[in-house]
Amino acid sequence: MTKDTMKTMLLSLALASGANLAGAAAEAPALPDRAAAAEAVRHYLADHGDFCLGKSDWPVDISALDERAHGRDVVQMPVLEALGLVRSSAATAMRVEGPGADEGAPPVAVAVKRYELTPRGEEFMRDREVVVARAEGDRRVRVRDLCAAHLALAEVVAVTPGDAPRSFVATYTYDAQPAPWAGATDFQRAFPMAARVIGGARRMQLKQAFAWVDGAWRPSGLAN
Secondary structure (H helix, E strand, O other), X not given: OOHXXXXXXXXXXXXXXXXXXXXXXXXXOOOOOHHHHHHHHHHHHHHHOEEEOOOOOOOEEEEHXXXXXXXXXXXXXXXHHHOOOEEEEEEEEEEXXXXXXXXXXXXXXXXXXXXXEOHHHHOOEEEEEEEEOOOOOOEEEEEEEEEEEEEEEEEEEEEEEOOOOOEEEEEEEEEEEEOOOOOOHHHHXXXXXXXXXXXXXXXXXXXXXXXXXXXXXXXXXXXX
């Protein structure tokens, strides 16, 4: 073998190797096995596993009109007060409400029962990310919410391809770590979804979609 032939072979090998590496870099990763999917779900739940009650706007004011409408705060706030998470007091709020009131009417002083978090309630406030729909496009914002449990991975039961390239959907069961007050009968009656999620530990299946971004599997929104 001549020196020139050797150089040609080495150059060909180098070019072929470079092409293979480039192809591997561009190629979508294979569907992860359950162990790899479990690692992705575990990281996701570590950051996003709090089950919260949608109570991020405080204080909560309830007027006589609200009482007659019997909305969820009318039912739920007294339960949270009995559990020591909130306290109530008489207050006045400026509102547009009452017979004949429309959006353009000026606000008037209205007597309300005002619910505020107690120090015990503050202990269960957690930061979480929510998606807010806007005319210019959805926006992710951080809010603080009152949370009743934290979910952790129990087992990944299925891994299926996602709708988009380089994506998958993990179906999994979970362990629930409820707040000490979340097992109270009155609480579970007032918050039926929380009762269902907490009671579904290791039985109820949840789904989460992931996409391959910057060399890692990252959550890409809730799966259908």
